[in-house]
Amino acid sequence: MxxxxxxxxxxxxxxxxxxxxxxxxxxxxxxxxxxxxxxxxxxxxxxxxxxxxxxxxxxxxxxxxxxxxxxxxxxxxxxxxxxxxxxxKTQRVNITVPEYKLVKIDRAAKARGISRSAFFVDSAEQHIRDLSVEKTVKRAVPHEIQQRSDRPGQHYID
The missing domain is CATH 3.30.160.250 (Double Stranded RNA Binding Domain)
Structure with missing residues (x-):
């Protein structure tokens, strides 16, 4: 609206x-x-x-x-x-997941006491929040500091 x-x-x-x-x-x-x-x-x-x-x-x-x-x-x-x-509203979706990863996901969901669907949704929402924070941090970090392509996660200053 x-x-x-x-x-x-x-x-x-x-x-x-x-x-x-x-x-x-x-x-x-x-x-x-x-x-x-x-x-x-x-x-x-x-x-x-x-x-x-x-x-x-x-x-x-x-x-x-x-x-x-x-x-x-x-x-x-x-x-x-x-x-x-x-x-x-909920919407049913169909995704393809390697079996061994699905076992890990089910274990993690069970440990948290939630369903597989809730685990997927929670994980996706957390990932979206992380991307938002990452975007904010990238804007806040001076452009002189850039990520090294040969070592992801490490930064250097030009």
Missing amino acids: KYPVIIHKDEDTGYGVTIPDIPGCFTCGDTQEEAILNIQESVELYYHGEDISEPPAPSQMEDLLNSDLYTRDSFLYLADIDFAFIAP
Whole structure:
């Protein structure tokens, strides 16, 4: 569903995003593109653990243009926010896994007291979080520090 958000930039900072239809929910990024990409995650984190049955109705852009949130230094953007996480539907999938790895997966799932499906989902979500952290770290590390291609995981400074 499309929601109007307000993007603003202050001097000496990145871009901030206010999501007026979700009071207290905001995000930011070093660039406009990054700030926009962070909107979905921000909404999911905001509602994490909350018990809501349906998403809020989106505001009219005209109403936001006349609100105190909108200033000369900001602009409106229509963000596509997916609220499927509120009442997630399950979907059956078929994957191919080497048998010996499936045995290891089943042992690990049993040790945690969860199903194979839950183990796959938890593992995938952890991998996604790790990739997100890795992306953040790569942006934070000066470009002079690069990974050595002959020794993965080791870095050197030019």
